[in-house]
Amino acid sequence: MVIKNVSLETVCGITSPLPQNNMPEIAFAGKSNVGKSSLINSLVNRKALARTSSQPGKTQTINFYNVNEEMYFVDLPGYGYASVSKEVKEKWGVMIENYLHTSDMLKAVFLLIDIRHEPSANDINMYQWILANGYEPIIIATKLDKIKRSQIQKHVKMIRTGLNVVGGTKILPFSAQTKQGKDEILDLIEEITRS
Ligand code: GTP
Ligand code: MG
Secondary structure (H helix, E strand, O other): OOOOOEEEEEEEOOOOOOOOOOOOEEEEEEEOOOOHHHHHHHHOOOOOOOOOOOOOOOOOOEEEEEEOOOEEEEEOOOEOOOOOOHHHHHHHHHHHHHHHHHOOOEEEEEEEEEOOOOOOHHHHHHHHHHHHOOOOOEEEEEOHHHOOHHHHHHHHHHHHHHHOOOOOOEEEEOOOOOOOOHHHHHHHHHHHHHO
């Protein structure tokens, strides 16, 4: 897939209505700080279109990026961010859930998991939700540059086991630093949005 143009089209906070889009949407979900916004920047060849931070909890709204007037990449707030109040966390949870449940154009939810760590209870819940709602499950194992090449298979297996994945679930290692894995992800997105 060639990226011709991309722009941030809609930003939704807790109280904003969700857009009624008429192009396919691909959403990126995962724990705070796992690299969702960085992945979107890499995919669209932009350094800082989606705001990133070394502090978790950077993305606090649902952001719709119009890609090539063909599809939307949807950057979601991360879950499991400890430093906000329980009340705010619940509101974000409801906002994300509401989007995932009500979007008519959502074609796939990519679940990002840090390649270094065991999946959390929230990761397992999100994976189960993806399956239960009939989406093709795709796991992106992020921050690939943080482990040795010889450790990749072991870590992929840890994620596979931790999530108790069903056959056919793809786990794609990716690094926003080296861009390793980017072309495979773009090919997959093209396939999903075309079908
Ligand atoms: P929230 O918006 O808080 O949910 O986080 P996010 O999932 O959008 O994470 P973000 O893209 O903001 O990245 C968090 C931090 O991880 C930033 O400091 C990034 O530079 C760093 N990071 C993201 N991807 C990679 C990667 O592949 N390799 C390395 N080394 N760092 C990464
Ligand atoms: Mg973010």
